[in-house]
Amino acid sequence: MQFHGTGKVNEHGHLEIGGMDTVTLVEQYGTPLYVYDVALIRERARSFKKTFENLNIKAQVAYASKAFSTVAMVQLAEEEGLSLDVVSGGELYTAIAAGFPADKIHFHGNNKSLEELDMAIEKEIGCFVVDNFYELEILEELCAPREKTVNILLRVTPGIEAHTHDYILTGQDDSKFGFGLQNGQADEAVDTALKSKHLNLLGVHCHIGSQIFETTGFLVAARKIFEKLKDWKNEKAFEAQVLNLGGGFGIRYTKEDDPIPASQYVEEIIGEVKNQAEKLGMETPEIWIEPGRSMVGDAGTTLYRIGSRKEVPNVRQYVAVDGGMSDNLRPALYQAKYEAVLANKANVEPDETVSIAGKCCESGDMLIWDLPLPKSDHTDLLAVFCTGAYGYSMANNYNRIPRPPVVFIENGQAKLVVKRESFEDMVRLDLPLKEKIKK
Ligand SMILES: Cc1ncc(COP(=O)(O)O)c(C=O)c1O
Numbered sequence: 001m002q003f004h005g006t007g008k009v010n011e012h013g014h015l016e017i018g019g020m021d022t023v024t025l026v027e028q029y030g031t032p033l034y035v036y037d038v039a040l041i042r043e044r045a046r047s048f049k050k051t052f053e054n055l056n057i058k059a060q061v062a063y064a065s066k067a068f069s070t071v072a073m074v075q076l077a078e079e080e081g082l083s084l085d086v087v088s089g090g091e092l093y094t095a096i097a098a099g100f101p102a103d104k105i106h107f108h109g110n111n112k113s114l115e116e117l118d119m120a121i122e123k124e125i126g127c128f129v130v131d132n133f134y135e136l137e138i139l140e141e142l143c144a145p146r147e148k149t150v151n152i153l154l155r156v157t158p159g160i161e162a163h164t165h166d167y168i169l170t171g172q173d174d175s176k177f178g179f180g181l182q183n184g185q186a187d188e189a190v191d192t193a194l195k196s197k198h199l200n201l202l203g204v205h206c207h208i209g210s211q212i213f214e215t216t217g218f219l220v221a222a223r224k225i226f227e228k229l230k231d232w233k234n235e236k237a238f239e240a241q242v243l244n245l246g247g248g249f250g251i252r253y254t255k256e257d258d259p260i261p262a263s264q265y266v267e268e269i270i271g272e273v274k275n276q277a278e279k280l281g282m283e284t285p286e287i288w289i290e291p292g293r294s295m296v297g298d299a300g301t302t303l304y305r306i307g308s309r310k311e312v313p314n315v316r317q318y319v320a321v322d323g324g325m326s327d328n329l330r331p332a333l334y335q336a337k338y339e340a341v342l343a344n345k346a347n348v349e350p351d352e353t354v355s356i357a358g359k360c361c362e363s364g365d366m367l368i369w370d371l372p373l374p375k376s377d378h379t380d381l382l383a384v385f386c387t388g389a390y391g392y393s394m395a396n397n398y399n400r401i402p403r404p405p406v407v408f409i410e411n412g413q414a415k416l417v418v419k420r421e422s423f424e425d426m427v428r429l430d431l432p433l434k435e436k437i438k439k
């Protein structure tokens with residue numbers, strides 16, 4: 001088993017993360033439990049930033065907070081000097097509540113509401129990534145009476161089919177996001193933005209998809225965008241100061257995944273952007289990127305307690321854990337694959353193959369199919385790796401299952417950063433039909 005970050009097996013044969021025994025963590029915080037290896041998040045953030053710095057490129061590395069948004073995570077992003085991508089009022093509110101510098105916040109979304117835009121204008125965020133004509137219109141309308149000017153990027157869809165799951169593709173022509181680059185929409189959006197009194201057009205944004213292992217898609221996107229930038233420079237006297245190529249860098253969930261290092265994505269992107277700019281006689285724009293999964297994905301591990309078991313003779317052994325699609329929706333939604341070990345028997349050789357079921361009332365609530373494991377029972381803990389991105393952030397209360405807490409681990413210290421939801425929380429927003437809720 002290849003562990004991630006500071007993960008290793010300690011002298012008790014237990015999985016250790018950030019110098020903390022995971023069995024001890026469970027004694028203290030219970031299961032299910034999300035555990036984050038903070039040193040690994042810092043390492044990822046620094047590696048992205050350093051690649052730009054080494055090549056002397058003006059850049060912003062914006063953490064895509066949709067991957068995992070909590071006050072503590074946003075504060076960690078700030079400590080590491082990252083910018084922040086938010087995609088809703090809730091993520092924006094979290095950033096503000098965390099004290100994140102507003103001028104380093106970039107606001108995404110294909111249907112930002114008036115209230116959300118209002119809040120973002122009031123907070124004076126750094127940039128709006130405008131997705132459609134309606135947003136151009138309402139943003140101008142909201143800014144005019146305040147006599148405020150806001151920075152914007154136009155999100156374009158370059159017409160690229162990156163190799164990833166269909167549900168997480170975003171750069172193809174037939175996408176709900178952005179202005180079509182090929183069909184004249186992007187040209188029209190540039191005209192509208194340039195005419196507007198209160199929108200300061202900084203440049204272009206594009207995001208081709210998520211969990212991408214090759215650089216080709218990013219490079220083709222950059223080339224296609226530059227063809228337009230050249231036209232816009234010649235025909236509209238508009239020169240882009242910023243090119244944001246989004247996130248999407250893939251990570252290793254299982255041994256079948258073979259991602260290139262984060263620095264390689266960045267180096268190749270920089271190379272192409274410089275090349276294109278030079279070829280077209282333009283200044284190299286500032287390059288912004290928005291990694292989410294590659295910032296936090298492999299830093300997260302979920303700890304579960306093993307529970308019931310069911311054998312379907314000659315077919316399979318189901319082993320159930322005390323969580324499931326309520327804390328990790330990805331297997332049910334994308335057929336995502338994960339690796340796991342018994343946290344308390346981390347160096348014991350497997351002696352059976354089991355399929356890990358969640359506890360939700362849904363046949364599709366399966367976390368891992370056909371996983372080799374040592375024989376296990378209720379005294380054992382399952383550690384599922386690489387759950388740091390889109391795990392907690394997509395967690396839900398299906399079956400009124402409370403969401404697990406989140407613990408940050410660094411240098412042998414554990415810090416609770418999200419509390420466990422309680423059953424009271426499950427009825428917190430409910431209003432009774434009768435006077436009293438029976439307890
Ligand atoms: C606009 C945008 N930026 C950044 C991201 C982050 O992607 P990832 O987590 O794959 O790096 C996403 C999600 O796919 C996105 O839609």
Ligand SMILES: N[C@@H](CCCC[NH3+])C(=O)O
Binds near residue numbers: 211334
């Ligand atoms: N939620 C997705 C990625 C979403 C990408 C956001 N545009 C995942 O878990 O892989």
